[in-house]
Amino acid sequence: MKIPVNMPPGVAFLNGHFTAENIITKVTNSSSLVGVFHDEASWQALPSNTVIYQVEMLSSAQGEGELFVGTTHLNPGRVGDEFYMTRGHFHQRREQGEVYFGLCGNGLLLLQNEQGEAHLEQVSPGSVHIIPGFTAHRLINTGTEILSALAVWPSVAGHDYAALEKGFAIRVVEQDGKIQAKEVQNG
């Protein structure tokens, strides 16, 4: 009897796109990012269907211990002086971590613990970000190309956006032609 060899899904490390029978995609437009960017007028001025980022993910088993695989594609651009970024979130199951691999483009990963302490990591092709539990995370595209990052996270992690109602403690803007990270009270 010939034993079959299954062809698994594939990922292109150059851009994070998957090849698979089932790919789940989610597009996030500027209009759904209410209160995320600090320049309200510039945000209002964007066409509401402006795509800020897209996520594609593979279908996985779900349950305790099972892992998800997905790629975030964050477009380049700014809302006023502030670089495009993802909404950012804590995991609902706070102890659950996540791993990001930078694939293309250049940006920053903003990490913040439950005490509100934030720091930044450089995201670039081949960068590895082991995000521990109890840590909110947001991608920021400071470059001119799409920033794509491959992620692996526990299927039970979930998302808790409400816990970040006061936002992150750091904002990243372009000022005098330079990328500037600024501490803020209510980011």
Added chain:
Amino acid sequence: MKIPVNMPPGVAFLNGHFTAENIITKVTNSSSLVGVFHDEASWQALPSNTVIYQVEMLSSAQGEGELFVGTTHLNPGRVGDEFYMTRGHFHQRREQGEVYFGLCGNGLLLLQNEQGEAHLEQVSPGSVHIIPGFTAHRLINTGTEILSALAVWPSVAGHDYAALEKGFAIRVVEQDGKIQAKEVQNG
């Protein structure tokens, strides 16, 4: 105040090697793979320090929900007619899954559930293997180059080698110049 930007570890997607301050490595020689290959005489004939595979991993937080990142580098070669392979294991915490990304070389991922049902997936550059919980896994190098696979797995998963004392239900050998997968009773 200037906010510092941390440089995270890096991985080369072409070969899985890490750049980081702390890299943990483990070398597995043929002499430690007792009872793994079916041709006992050919296994005995190997110099005991023959390197079959090496694992390098990044340092991570440990605990429920935290994730490890590592690369397995499996050398090409055969013991008798059987291709070099990793020992293979169930996770001690059976429900915990794992994700492999094929980076270089060509081979197979052998997966087996607790009922002893086994199947094979093709491992090649860019292949994505979402290994569910309750599933033992073993890499097999059927090519002529090093087979390197990047893995992400929960830090609490652990290894249970004893549960596989009877081995896997499939062996992969070279026969008549071809790669052949065979079902076996006590693999």
